[in-house]
Amino acid sequence: MADTKREIERKYESDDSGLPDLTGVAGVAAVLDQGVAELDATYYDTADERLAASSITLRRRTGGTDAGWHLKFPVASGVRDEISAPLSDTVPSTLGALVRSRVRDDKLAPVVRLRSTRDIRHLVDVDGRLLAEVSVDAVRAERLTGAGGKAEWTEIEVELADGGDPAFLDKVEKRLRKAGVRPAESASKLARALAETSGKGQPRKEDRAAPVTAGDHVLAYLRAQRDVIVELDPAVRRDVEDSVHRMRVATRRTRSTFKSYRKILDRAVTDPIGDELKWLAGELGAGRDQEVLAERIGGIVEELPPGLVVGPVRNRLRTWAKARGGDSRRQIIDVLNGQRYLALLTSLDALLADPPLRPAAAGKPSKVLAKAVDKAYDVLAGLVEQALATPPGHDRDVATHEARKKAKRARYAAEAAAPALGKPASKLVSSLKDLQGLLGEHQDSVMSREALKELAEQAHAAGENAFTYGLVYGREEQRAAAVEAELPGVWKGMKGTAGI
Structure with a gap:
């Protein structure tokens, strides 16, 4: 059985200097070290990367606290619905059905592997309630199709706690910007990986020509x-x-x-x-x-x-x-x-x-x-x-x-x-x-x-x-x-x- 949750997060560029001090963010009583996790994710798509074109991601990930299959649909900027299923060797039928209207009769196959070393912090309030999880991710990307290009980068990810107020992310961002940290150009790790392992740089979304006739x-x-x-x-x-x-x-x-x-x-x-x-x-x-x-x-x-x-x-x-x-x-x-x-x-x-x-x-x-x-x-x-x-x-x-x-x-x-x-x-x-x-x-x-x-x-x-x-x-x-x-x-x- 697949589970669904609303994921609200923001991503930022990092220059490998680590995470700025976030104890000054309004409402944050403590920043708790949660250790380091090693994550290994393989992303699946059609040969023409149809899911990625719709900002949909389907991955099989091991490591961390939520190992398994994850399918994410965009809802709004920085907001996605994540549907998860238990770890298995093949794409779960519950998730495969949810992308069938896009995949049709084509096959889903591995396109990118992302291995991340994730340094995790929890931002909590005076009652110890989780406000957001902040991580510094050192990412190593490898394309599994074509020429098989590779890329590496570091990014900061801030994910709002379940049921949290999205306005809290604005407070975190204000502190990050003050420390010189800027929002990431890519909406997801997969988007950046696909761009950088292709050797073409960040993709630019082309607007369809305005109707004339x-x-x-x-x-x-x-x-x-x-x-x-x-x-x-x-x-x-x-x-x-x-x-x-x-x-x-x-x-x-x-x-x-x-x-x-x-x-x-x-x-x-x-x-x-x-x-x-x-x-x-x-x-x-x-x-x-x-x-x-x-x-x-x-x-x-x-x-x-x-x-x-x-x-x-x-x-x-x-x-x-x-x-x-x-x-x-x-x-x-x-x-x-x-x-x-x-x-x-x-x-x-x-x-x-x-x-x-x-x-x-x-x-x-x-x-x-x-x-x-x-x-x-x-x-x-x-x-x-x-x-x-x-x-x-x-x-x-x-x-x-x-x-x-x-x-x-x-x-x-x-x-x-x-x-x-x-x-x-x-x-x-x-x-x-x-x-x-x-x-x-x-x-x-x-x-x-x-x-x-x-x-x-x-x-x-x-x-x-x-x-x-x-x-x-x-x-x-x-x-x-x-x-x-x-x-x-x-x-x-x-x-x-x-x-x-």
């Missing part, structure tokens, strides 16, 4: 969505909160962009990929939609006075959610481990590497993108007007749901165009987001009422009182009616944002 802007948006899908893969596998929803949204944004910008990208190529994105979104939603409905209904039940909750409502609701959801998490993991998912990622990569551009892609964003956004808005407008003109009931529910779907498409089209079209498109995105939320609340009420009818039937068949389900059904009808009453005013106010 309409096609450039659409591709930039699609590239960002592809990156979100790939980057969220490990979070989905780890069941990080909201990760499934966010990945699902990225698949929808991508598919919607294909449809909105068919004048830019050849649909003969994008339609099959769009079908696969629809499949993935459906698999990610398996069971989750039922859980969301159960949470919604349960929230209303909790708001009711105790005397109005008649029978085993909460237990039946939990049973219903579990039965409908099934083993959704296991299903999602199976999908992410499957070849169909990897083929989809490969298709997205291929499309972005060699995009099937149509003539309009070379056009000016102010014309081509604006036209696409206006078209998406016009379709939405027709559906909203239709919903408003339809009497309350099933047909209005259907029309409102269709308007919600088109509100999403118009919003995503405007998002892709916003960097080129500026404030008008950004304002439209904001308005569409509000409209989408309102229409979404209506659809959630519709789905909730369908679920409540099913629950009431089950309760009745089991000889239970179905009163509470009917009461909650009535509450949901009131929610839908409130949305329908609010919609005309919201839509009237939105018309001022129409037209890009």
